[in-house]
Amino acid sequence: MKVKPVNHAKAAEAFIEDTAHMDFHDERLWDLRQKRDQQMHILPEWQELRARASAIKEHTLANLPEYLEQFEANAKKNGIHVHWAADGAEHNRIVGEILEKHGAKSLIKSKSMVTEECCMREYLEPRGVVVTETDLGERIQQLDDQMPSHIVVPAVHKLIPDVAKIFAKHYHTDPNDDDAQSLAWQQRLAARPVILSADAGMTGGNFVVAETGSFVVCTNEGNADLSATVPGLHIATIGIERLVPRMADMGVFIRMLSRSALGSPITQYTTHFRGPQKGSEMHVVLVDNGRSHRLGMEEFWTSLKCIRCGACMNTCPVYRRSGGLSYGAVYSGPIGAIIDPTFNERKYSTLPFASTMNGSCTNVCPVKINIHDQLYKWRRVLAEHHELPFVKREVMYMAGKLMGQPSLYRAAINSTEVALSTMPRFVLYNWLNPWGKHRELPHPVKQTFHSWYKQNRLKTKKKEGEGA
């Protein structure tokens, strides 16, 4: 059976019906956008930083094989074991083998979108490895058996009572605890012993520096540093697009990453891993999982510039009102809508349409990905690949034909003229009904512009012509 496309519209409708959650979600993310704006205004060089970040990333992607080889050589020199995974399955197998070799049964990890992509937890857990997320938001999502709903703030769609209930169930704490501080403390208390007894630690990597063979991890809670430094084994899973050529390039990115994401100048922790700690082992797994294929997509390869700041999600009025889970994908929001179809065109065919193409995402992107243009281009590609719903294709086909024939078009308009009680049916056909669900229809008018013009201009002009 064919995969069913994600029904974003339906999930979004359910999200909106829960007013308390919806309003908080919108306000919270809008607040992040406002804070991001404040940071931008502090730096007169903001647009220059964006231009440089974009140029550095584009250069790196165009030279990616060389930079990956350079990174690998330097990392090996530093004592890092480097692995290459063509897809999620290979990544999981590699991680599984490393853990097995060390007899590791417990893995603590910090947030990593790539491991979400690879469905790593689902692979390791049946093989007897207990995987514990240490980022607070990610842990909440893990306990609630949900995907992260946002790439930076994974549980942003939840309110305090939701967290209290989840913690009560798993940590046996007060289900009516209404204090975020106290709930965060519960997480700290629950996490410490797990961290201290873990056999292995895992992180992602925000940036990989070819020149030094190092990778950089940016977090706020310190959980990545704990995951990497407490156990004697550190595995970092990193997408192959995360390269930058030189350490000196990092200034451009670090200055914009957290400012774009949360409106804070920098993440509390910016950690540079260049080799194993004394007496420890360090592994880096470089994951392709479709990226090398995407690099060949002329209209979409620049989406690989993404540094996962989430600014496009925070500014997106559709994302803010539909929630990340409504996208039914690892990557949600505007960036998700242009990346997800590269993983599965049919399943994610609806996502490029979950946008008004207002363009705010493109403007906030620190690496200048033309997100809304790519949404537009994806729509074309999906139509050409026959991934649009039948009704939509038919309506557009009929409308397109009609628009080329003025007399038929005029007849269609005139048949609804005067007693216009619906949208012009030739435009919207039978998708009309949804318009009126939460909105009034436009009011009928006595006369179309066309008819008015005929009466008030053509006739006068004719008369003037006759008089002359």
Next chain:
Amino acid sequence: MQRAEEARSLPGVRMKIGLFIPCYIDAFYPNAGIATLELLEKLGQDVEYPMNQTCCGQPMANSGCNKDAAPAEALFVKNFAKYDAIVMPSGSCTHHVRDNFDAIEQTDEVRHVRENTFELVEFLHDVLKVQDFPWAEFPHKVGLHNSCGTLRALRTASMSELGEPFFSKPMDLLNKVKGISFATPKRPDECCGFGGTFSVTEEAVSAKMGTDKVRDHHQAGAEYIVSADTSCMMHQQGCAERAGVPIRFIHIAEILNGARE
């Protein structure tokens, strides 16, 4: 043929203008179309409305069905190729013609049409460089809605995301109207959620965005929402009426043409 390009440096020149009236203005908001026509005439322009016009092709192209936009685009060129400038009271249609109109072969004629198509506000502001509207008076507090098409594609106003110095072509024009004042919404350039077919395929999100938008303007004290895009206003009006938000809607052409209410 008098090119709009050349006319830009020649304020006061009389151009032969083809007027394009989008389908929803034709059918639901003819007053916006009439105001556009009358205003251009008052400003001394030679304006014609080609009777065989239909659509610019945008709904098909935005849905991904670019090939289906070809008949509309071909007809558009046939209707408008002979004019110095093509003017339309719609930002999104202008954006389509200027930036995405590629379902048909790009001949010289097509290029002429694309390069000389203007949204009304930018035409008044940049080409005609209108300095004053002596007939216009609008003693009301208005909230200005810049559609995403005019804001982020046509760039008729500064965008909050870029931190660029403030400018607003529609506000420049409206500031020449006697008695008008402006409300300041909290999220001035947030999209209202119309988005073409998005308004029906994603109706819940669309309506929520529209309702939030009109509430923002109303809470800022706006009596009217004024915009250069009727499609946004058609959607917002529907949301305002359903939610019981007492606010009125008016196209910028109507105010500039001298409407009092």
Next chain:
Amino acid sequence: MSTSRDAILTRLRDNRPDPKAHPLPPVARLGDMDNGQARFENSLQILGGQVLERQEGDTLATAIARRFPDSKVICSAVPDFEGTIRIEDLGTPQQAASVDVLVVRSPFGIAEMGSIYLSEAQLHDLNSAAHLTQHIVVILSPKNLTANMHTAYMDRPEFHTANYGVLMSGPSATADIQGVLIRGAQGVRTLSIWWED
């Protein structure tokens, strides 16, 4: 040699855009070049860090005793401060977890961010100690402030030599529960600077 490695590299070579069309921009030194103590302290405060209060006659020990009166285990990673235990004697992360206050010296700070840098050199190869301790006191000299992230990455050799190098900008923080900002999530609950000449 992994076959996936070669397959990935081959695919990247086949698919990549023209490298000639995407030159590498020269390294840039941008932004505010103020490397003063006041700028650092202002940034530090934004990120939730603090300057350890220094009253007349204070030594680091008396200042710590006043600021953290309930602390039992005060661990020193510097030669010029005693504490109750030395970092070299901790041995394991499990032992480091009992530390209330860690005193450490940072080789440099970044004025733009209020960040301090620590590596295995300062942490005596027990990197986890910086995160398992409840509180951290960082000795820093205003002479060792660099202006911003560009100058830090361009001028500081540590980024090219240390195996582990962390820029800490205030204490551990989270806002993952309903957007409430909480300082002291998983790592240190407070971060204090002790200025030295």
